[in-house]
Amino acid sequence: MNPARPGSPASAAPAAAAPAPDRATLRAQALAAARSARAHAAGLPDSPPPPHWRAGEQTLRLLTVATAAALAALATGHAWLLALAAAPAVLLALAAPGRSRPTRLSTESTTRPARCFEGEPVTVRVAVHHDGRIGALEPVVALGPGLSLDALTVTATGVDLVLRADSWGRRHLGVLDLDVPDAGGLTRRTLRTDLGTVDVFPVPGAAHLTPIPVRLPERIGEHTTAHEGAGVEVVGVRPHVPGERQRRIHWPSTTRRDAVQINQFAAERAADAVVLLDTLADFHDATTGLRSLDETLRAATGLTRAYLRRHDRIGLVAVGGQLRRLTAAGGDRQFYRMVESVLEVRQDRPRHGTLPPLPLAALPAHALVYAFTPLADQRILDVLGQVRERGNPLVVVEIPVGEPATHPDDETDALALRLWHAEREAMRATLRGRGIPVVRHTPGRTLDLALAPLLRRRITGAAR
Amino acid sequence: MNEPTSRPTGRPTGRPGGRPTHGPAGGRAPKPPVRRTVAAPAPRPRTGPSTGWSGWTDRAAWAPRLESAALRGTGTALALAAAGTGEGTLTARFGPIGVAAVAVGALWAAVPAPEGAAAHPVTWPARLTATRTTLLPTAAVLFAALGEPPLWRALAVTVLLIGYLLLLDTLGPRRRTVRPFAAVAAAGAALLVLPVAFAPTAAGEWSRPLALLGLAAAACGVAAALRPDRTPDQDPDTPTGP
Numbered sequence: 001m002n003p004a005r006p007g008s009p010a011s012a013a014p015a016a017a018a019p020a021p022d023r024a025t026l027r028a029q030a031l032a033a034a035r036s037a038r039a040h041a042a043g044l045p046d047s048p049p050p051p052h053w054r055a056g057e058q059t060l061r062l063l064t065v066a067t068a069a070a071l072a073a074l075a076t077g078h079a080w081l082l083a084l085a086a087a088p089a090v091l092l093a094l095a096a097p098g099r100s101r102p103t104r105l106s107t108e109s110t111t112r113p114a115r116c117f118e119g120e121p122v123t124v125r126v127a128v129h130h131d132g133r134i135g136a137l138e139p140v141v142a143l144g145p146g147l148s149l150d151a152l153t154v155t156a157t158g159v160d161l162v163l164r165a166d167s168w169g170r171r172h173l174g175v176l177d178l179d180v181p182d183a184g185g186l187t188r189r190t191l192r193t194d195l196g197t198v199d200v201f202p203v204p205g206a207a208h209l210t211p212i213p214v215r216l217p218e219r220i221g222e223h224t225t226a227h228e229g230a231g232v233e234v235v236g237v238r239p240h241v242p243g244e245r246q247r248r249i250h251w252p253s254t255t256r257r258d259a260v261q262i263n264q265f266a267a268e269r270a271a272d273a274v275v276l277l278d279t280l281a282d283f284h285d286a287t288t289g290l291r292s293l294d295e296t297l298r299a300a301t302g303l304t305r306a307y308l309r310r311h312d313r314i315g316l317v318a319v320g321g322q323l324r325r326l327t328a329a330g331g332d333r334q335f336y337r338m339v340e341s342v343l344e345v346r347q348d349r350p351r352h353g354t355l356p357p358l359p360l361a362a363l364p365a366h367a368l369v370y371a372f373t374p375l376a377d378q379r380i381l382d383v384l385g386q387v388r389e390r391g392n393p394l395v396v397v398e399i400p401v402g403e404p405a406t407h408p409d410d411e412t413d414a415l416a417l418r419l420w421h422a423e424r425e426a427m428r429a430t431l432r433g434r435g436i437p438v439v440r441h442t443p444g445r446t447l448d449l450a451l452a453p454l455l456r457r458r459i460t461g462a463a464r
Numbered sequence: 465m466n467e468p469t470s471r472p473t474g475r476p477t478g479r480p481g482g483r484p485t486h487g488p489a490g491g492r493a494p495k496p497p498v499r500r501t502v503a504a505p506a507p508r509p510r511t512g513p514s515t516g517w518s519g520w521t522d523r524a525a526w527a528p529r530l531e532s533a534a535l536r537g538t539g540t541a542l543a544l545a546a547a548g549t550g551e552g553t554l555t556a557r558f559g560p561i562g563v564a565a566v567a568v569g570a571l572w573a574a575v576p577a578p579e580g581a582a583a584h585p586v587t588w589p590a591r592l593t594a595t596r597t598t599l600l601p602t603a604a605v606l607f608a609a610l611g612e613p614p615l616w617r618a619l620a621v622t623v624l625l626i627g628y629l630l631l632l633d634t635l636g637p638r639r640r641t642v643r644p645f646a647a648v649a650a651a652g653a654a655l656l657v658l659p660v661a662f663a664p665t666a667a668g669e670w671s672r673p674l675a676l677l678g679l680a681a682a683a684c685g686v687a688a689a690l691r692p693d694r695t696p697d698q699d700p701d702t703p704t705g706p
Contacts, residue, residue, distance in 0.1 A: 071604045084654070085607070087626045090646070090650040
């Protein structure tokens, strides 16, 4: 299976440096890959492998033939049939492992790296430790959900795997069942190794626009406000007041008016933003193969990076399963803190009934709240209502979930689809009626296209 | 679309407390959705001849077919030799139809199941498929026991059985290397028994119990050879994870 996926960097890189494996090695690796594909289709094993050495396929074959020949000789009285029993018996006896069979067997797995981004290769090395002689290892890999096997290399001392996670999350890599035969191949034993977990971070969506609310906190930043301050953007001139610095004199207007005029500069403030994630459900679009939860966090992390790059503070609230929140803060580490706080949302149990109220500390005063939601669950309207009641400016970023599949000739399906569209449009109309802007993000395209209309004016919050 | 600034990290790769450092530098560039097949098996190597003269001269392309043909040929010859001709044999009981059925069955059963036997076959057809390379030599032994073959046919069945078992170990999915010494010893043991069995000696009532004792002694010898000499002193749950 090495290279298993033509063109993949993980499989192509070793091929240039190492000599090409022989046909037997390729055959063994293809066999292991086929077994692994079957094991993956069957899911993670739920019963442990037998903890003892057991007879192999060859042993059972030789024993069966020898026993059948001996019994036939006894039953029929044909002594020559013992010749048919002698050959497999001798083959069995000569292949016996004797003292070379290991008594201590253990495995050790090493995963590198422990954290990665979506689509990056993760290398797992499983080494076998023993105190005897063993034959060629036969691995079977049962991968965890959301993972693919890029390369599988079997060596005399262990197995090298190259895995790839297609979407973010705290991923369980799966288990490896390693069949270890003795030197003669008569008996074998299966060692099960847990491959561990890896934190897969989402690749942030491309975004650099940072709309701001009307009211900004009194903190120096990079957003220009309407108030006079000590920024760098000139917003007007005014008469000179004694005590002001001469370098701020605006000479053209001073000459024109015959009186000293001073430049007026706008204040520059930092913004507070909060990303509100709707994790009530994860919808799978059969047309594009995308999942709404994947796109939700990719878009949210893209927006997070845009605000952090402008030295703003940003926090996070995730509603759906377990309520998760992160206080707004700045700096590069905040990006990773936010992602790590939601890596396990897929493992949350779905919450039924009403959602708990948002904690007060989750929403700083006048912080701009971005709600990333597929607008598929009515309960998110209650959460957005709570945000609005607190007076926070709010923007809803709709994550598309795709349309339900319908039969083109079925009138009932067509009617149901119309109702589905009408219900979603009603939710959008409800939000817009409350003065909440609703923008639609298209997966695969930059978030700036959705946020650009918000730059025309500053976003207002409701009066408390 | 890509952003001009670099991604917010500078930490070493894979450190337990660190951050991933292999992400794209400019954010997630817009791209069409990528669908990967989960745990896709490796693309199967070409087993047939490719187009042109290079395919006909490519040894690697023909090797699997030659191996399969060798197994099928040996297995079918073994089954047909065991079915035999003469009174009491399978051929005499079922005629040409029986011979044809034996040949067809041997052609199917002589080659191991593709991609190795299933790990845990559940249904009876799956079990039959998984163990067909065991069923073929066993059935050949039972076919041979039906009649009273002459020495030359017994010799042919013996040689073909040894050859098929050795070929299966060498060319089967696990590709074991059979030591020449083991092959010679197995053939020597069988060829040692064969002339003795056909020796013109009178068999009495004591012959069968004596043969049973001999078989029991041989079985004890094989069991003693297979018994592990060292006592495992480890916990069965020794396999460890990360």
